[in-house]
Structure formats: structure tokens, C-alpha cells
Amino acid sequence: xxxxxxxxxxxxxxxxxxxxxxxxxxxxxxxxxxxxxxxxxxxxxxxxxxxxxxxxxxxxxxxxxxxxxxxxxxxxxxxxxxxxxxxxxxxxxxxxxxxxxxxxxxxxxxxxxxxxxxxxxxxxxxxxxxxxxxxxxxxxxxxxxxxxxxxxxxxxxxxxxxxxxxxxxxxxxxxxxxxxxxxxxxxxxxxxxxxxxxxxxxxxxxxxxxxxxxxxxxxxxxxxxxxxxxxxxxxxxxxxxxxxxxxxxxxxxxxxxxxxxxxxxxxxxxxxxxxxxxxxxxxxxxxxxxxxxxxxxxxxxxxx
Numbered sequence: 608x609x610x611x612x613x614x615x616x617x618x619x620x621x622x623x624x625x626x627x628x629x630x631x632x633x634x635x636x637x638x639x640x641x642x643x644x645x646x647x648x649x650x651x652x653x654x655x656x657x658x659x660x661x662x663x664x665x666x667x668x669x670x671x672x673x674x675x676x677x678x679x680x681x682x683x684x685x686x687x688x689x690x691x692x693x694x695x696x697x698x699x700x701x702x703x704x705x706x707x708x709x710x711x712x713x714x715x716x717x718x719x720x721x722x723x724x725x726x727x728x729x730x731x732x733x734x735x736x737x738x739x740x741x742x743x744x745x746x747x748x749x750x751x752x753x754x755x756x757x758x759x760x761x762x763x764x765x766x767x768x769x770x771x772x773x774x775x776x777x778x779x780x781x782x783x784x785x786x787x788x789x790x791x792x793x794x795x796x797x798x799x800x801x802x803x804x805x806x807x808x809x810x811x812x813x814x815x816x817x818x819x820x821x822x823x824x825x826x827x828x829x830x831x832x833x834x835x836x837x838x839x840x841x842x843x844x845x846x847x848x849x850x851x852x853x854x855x856x857x858x859x860x861x862x863x864x865x866x867x868x869x870x871x872x873x874x875x876x877x878x879x880x881x882x883x884x885x886x887x888x889x890x891x892x893x894x895x896x897x898x899x900x901x902x903x904x905x906x907x908x909x910x911x
Contacts, residue, residue: 648679649676649679649680650677650680651676651685653672653676654672654673654683654685654686654689656672657669657670657676660672661689661692666697669689669693670693673686673689673693677690682739682740684736684737684740684741685737685747687734687737687740687751688733688734688747688750688751688754690733691731691732691751692730692754694726694730694733695727695730695758697726698726698730701719701720702719702720704719705719705720706888707888709886710886710887710888710891727758727761730754730758731755731758734751734752734755735751738751738752738755743778744779745778745780746778746780746781748781749775749776749783750781752774752775752781753771753775753786753787755767755771756769756775756787756794760790760797765795766794768793768794769794769795771790772790772794784814785812785814786811786818788808788810788811788814789807789808789811789818789820789821791807792804792805792808792824796824796828801831801832804824805825805828805832808821809825811825812825819850820853822844822851822856823841823845823851823859826840826841826842826844826856826859827859830842830859830863835863835867839860839863842857842859842863846879854880854883854887854889854890857877857880857893858892858893860872860873861873861874861877861880861893861896864876874897874901877893877896878897881893881894
């Protein structure tokens with residue numbers, strides 16, 4: 608995991624695979640159409656069909672409908688935004704396939720990672736177009752800016768991520784502020800500013816105590832800062848929640864327990880890490896932390 612204490616350089620963005628911090632997927636159906644609008648434009652209608660296709664998993668049809676919407680209105684912000692979401696989702700799916708479903712490090716996997724990067728660049732262009740099309744204080748503008756922060760984090764452009772996150776927080780009617788605060792805090796963490804990272808991430812989970820990504824990220828920052836008990840608390844919040852499938856929270860638990868000399872609990876947490884996704888790249892890190900004596904007992908056909 609890059610910069611998170613996992614000690615692997617196998618991937619361009621493993622943290623992105625496990626977190627999917629962008630709230631774009633959940634917000635894809637939102638529109639900044641003013642209430643009481645007498646008649647929706649042709650672009651609006653194509654966009655509505657695209658949203659339906661998106662939520663039904665018909666992603667190629669959604670792209671076709673969005674192309675039609677943008678031919679009708681090249682500045683249609685909602686359509687640009689949903690295009691960005693689709694590109695982002697497709698890029699994430701590729702990285703999932705080579706780092707979570709299997710830990711692949713061959714030449715073909717390198718080509719797939721390049722394709723994932725291309726898709727993230729396409730999403731960045733789409734989100735940038737959406738930002739230009741939304742009203743200055745519109746919620747959609749905040750979502751698009753926050754999504755740009757996610758892409759910047761993927762490419763490890765941390766100053767850009769900070770800029771976009773702060774811009775999102777400056778949008779008056781943007782309501783998912785906890786997500787932008789989390790991205791801002793994570794960018795500070797990646798730059799080595801643990802104080803600012805802690806402040807922003809604490810604020811994120813204060814605004815949304817159920818926010819799994821915020822708890823996970825804060826646990827990593829606390830671990831890095833030597834606040835082991837606090838790291839354990841927040842990692843456990845994630846690891847015990849079935850709605851929070853963040854594999855790395857189990858690794859953090861294992862490392863934290865070990866620092867507290869609670870070896871039995873450390874081993875259980877690291878085994879739990881492997882059980883979440885036995886063939887993932889992160890599972891290899893958890894196996895190394897467990898040591899060779901565990902090889903015959905671990906849930907992977909290649910190791911037992």
C-alpha cells in the first residue's frame with residue numbers, strides 16, 4: 608500500500624481500489640436542475656435515460672445516452688459529471704481485477720494499469736468540464752471538484768488534491784463535506800503533514816460518524832503518529848462493520864495489536880485481513896507480517 612505502512616510498490620493506487628473514496632457513484636442521479644422548470648431540454652431527457660441505464664448496470668447504453676445529451680448541449684454539466692463517474696468506475700474495475708481478484712504483476716497487468724490511468728485521465732477531463740458547467744454555488748460543482756480531488760489522489764498529485772478539496776468545501780450548497788474533508792486530510796497525510804491530516808479527518812467523521820473511509824484513514828494517520836490505541840479504535844470500527852469492506856483496516860489492527868504486544872489478537876487480525884480477499888496484493892503483505900509458520904494455515908490454495 609503506497610505510503611500507508613504496508614511496504615509495497617506493486618501498484619499505482621491500491622488504496623483507491625479498497626476505498627473508492629469518491630462519492631460520485633452514489634451521487635450520479637443528482638441534478639442541479641432548478642425546481643419548477645417548465646420543460647426539460649433534450650439533453651436533460653437523454654441524461655435521465657442515462658441515469659436509469661447507469662443504475663441498472665447498462666453502462667454502455669448510459670455512455671450512448673450521454674453522447675446524445677452532449678451533442679444536444681455540449682455544456683450539459685450533469686452529463687459531463689456522469690461520464691466522469693463511468694470512466695472512474697471502469698478504471699477502478701480494471702485495478703480491482705489485477706490487485707484484488709488476483710495479485711498480477713506481469714506485462715499484461717502493466718498494460719491494464721496503463722489503461723486504468725487513461726480512464727482516470729478521461730474522468731478528470733469530464734469532471735473538469737462539469738465544474739465549468741455547474742453554477743458557482745451549486746451542489747454539483749462541489750461534487751465534481753471533490754471527484755477531481757479523488758483523481759488527483761490516484762495520480763499522487765497531492766497539491767492538486769488539496770486545491771480541489773478546498774474548492775469543494777467552498778461551494779455553498781455542497782452537502783457531502785465529510786468526503787471533501789477526508790480527501791483533504793488524506794492529501795495532507797500523503798505529504799507527511801500528520802497534524803493537518805488528523806484535524807481534517809477528525810472533522811470528516813464528526814460530520815458523518817458512519818463514514819468508513821474517514822475512520823480507516825484516521826486509523827492509518829494515528830498509527831503513523833504512534834497513537835496506537837486510537838489507531839486500533841478506528842480500525843476496529845471499520846473491521847467490525849460488514850458495510851465497510853476495507854481490507855487494510857485488518858492489517859492496521861494487526862500492526863497495532865503487535866505494537867501493544869497483544870500477539871494473539873495481532874495474528875487473528877492479520878488472518879482476517881487475508882480472509883477478506885485471499886488473492887489480493889494486500890494479502891501478501893499480511894502473510895509476510897504473520898510469518899512463514901502460518902503458511903499452512905492460511906486461506907489461499909497457493910499458500911496452504
